Amino acid sequence: MDIGATFLTTRWMARLPIAIFRAGFGFIFGGRLLLLEHRGRTSGESRFVVIEAADREAPDRVVVASGFGTRAQWYRNLEAEPRCGVSIGWRRRVPARAELLGTEESRRLLERYGERRPATWAVLERSIQDATGEAHPEIPMVRLHLE
Incomplete structure (x- = not known):
């Protein structure tokens, strides 16, 4: 397993950037990463995850990818x-x-990401494959509309 997959699958490593954001220092990631606060679907409690901003379509629209697919x-x-x-x-x-x-729009946006950041995509794709055990994992995209 490569270092990226280890980071993605080791809980304390994956959660470390959350503490940085919550302490008010998220700006150090330069807008490349974001902290997403969401509600647990059964508990209703606040949950947090740090994800890469795959695309900044506009100041109020950010696209992120779910590397672990729809089961994340x-x-x-x-x-x-x-x-x-x-x-x-x-x-x-x-x-x-x-x-x-949807699948087609997600695929198109992911291709665009790969074209803009080929070296990063190559490492990330390999890490996702190692972490999920899937040769061609489905990677759905989510557009966040900021108010």
């Missing part, structure tokens, strides 16, 4: 309740609404 807890929570909060760059806890994108 944050993805399933947004499916149940699309209202969420986003911290990105200097903006903190901005109310947002999640739009789960």
Whole structure:
């Protein structure tokens, strides 16, 4: 398993950036990463995950990818309740609404990401494959509409 897959599948490593965002230092990621606050679909409690901003379509629209597919807890929570909060760059806890994108649009956006960041995509794709055990994992995309 490569270092990226280890990071993705080791809980404390994956959660470390959450503490950085919650302490008010999310700006150090330069808008490349965001903190997504969402509601647990059964508990109703606030949940947090840090995800890469795959695309900044506009100041109020950010696209993220679910590397663990539709089984990722944050993805399933947004499916149940699309209202969420986003911290990105200097903006903190901005109310947002999640739009789960279809297979074709997700594939198109992921291809565009790969064209813009080929080296990053090559490493990320390999890490996702190692972490999921799937040769061609489905990677759904989510558009976050910030208010």
